[in-house]
Amino acid sequence: MxxxxxxxxxxxxxxxxxxxxxxxxxxxxxxxxxxxxxxxPAPIETTGTYEPYREGATAVTYKPDQVPPGSTAKLGVKTGGARTEVTVALTGLQPNRVYGAHVHTKPCGPTGDDAGPHFQQIPDPAKPSVDPKFANPENEVWLDFHTDAQGNGTATATGTWQLDRGDAQSFVVHETHTHTEPGKAGTAGGRLACLTAKF
Structure with a gap:
């Protein structure tokens, strides 16, 4: 027991x-x-105040009536896993209107054309690229936005882009929304302003 x-x-x-x-x-x-x-990783941010072109300017306006000197842009890039998120916030633009906007391949210069073509994850062999197979929001970074009554606007785009490979260097504001139809895909009118950005 x-x-x-x-x-x-x-x-x-x-x-x-x-x-x-x-x-x-x-x-x-x-x-x-x-x-x-x-x-x-911490988000990468670039901020700038738009001004007429000068050597070393971060943010340049080419159309002061549409993107007035003194208006601002803040661009953020956040990477997590295979996804990349790009956000932009702008202030002081024309109120209540649509602007097109994209990431471009070169830094800003004296003219809007100096920023080069749109960044494309898979580059289109044909230039300019207006084929929806390449000029689309999955292959490019489209950040179209609509301003409020104060002229402020924001946009966010998420994709699998490799923006750190060296051919993403600026954010360009265009005069119209971005088109999607064949022959016009990716176009958004004239280049109004440019922000040389870090990616």
Whole structure:
């Protein structure tokens, strides 16, 4: 009888020990955040105040009546896993109107054309690129926006672009919304302003 009690007591102590270990492990796991909650790379941001072209200017307006000197742009690029998010916030433009906007391949210069063509993840061999197969919001970064009554606007685009490879260098504001039809795909009228940006 004493032998049975000793065995039962030993089993009970063993169960308590295992329970304590499991509880401790559970506490340890709860204190370690899952991998998906770990912070990713900090967003890359570029800000600029539009002005007429001068050497070294970050933000240039080519049409002061549409993008007035003193208006601003803030561009953010955030990468997480295979996805890239690009956001833009602008202030002080013409109120209540649509602007086209895209990421371009070269820095801003004295004219809007200096910013080069649109960034394309898979470059179109034909130039200019107006084929919807290449000129589309999945292959390019389209950031069209509509300003409010104060002339402020925002836009966000998300895709699998590799913007850090060296051929994304500016953000260009255009005079109309971006077209999608064959022969006009990707076009958005004249280039009104340019922000040399970090990607």
């Amino acid at each position: 004493l032998h049975q009690r000793t065995r039962a007591l030993g089993s009970l102590v063993g169960l308590c020990t295992v329970g304590a270990l499991l509880a401790a492990c559970g506490e340890q796991q709860a204190q370690t955040p899952p991998a998906e909650q770990q912070p990713g």
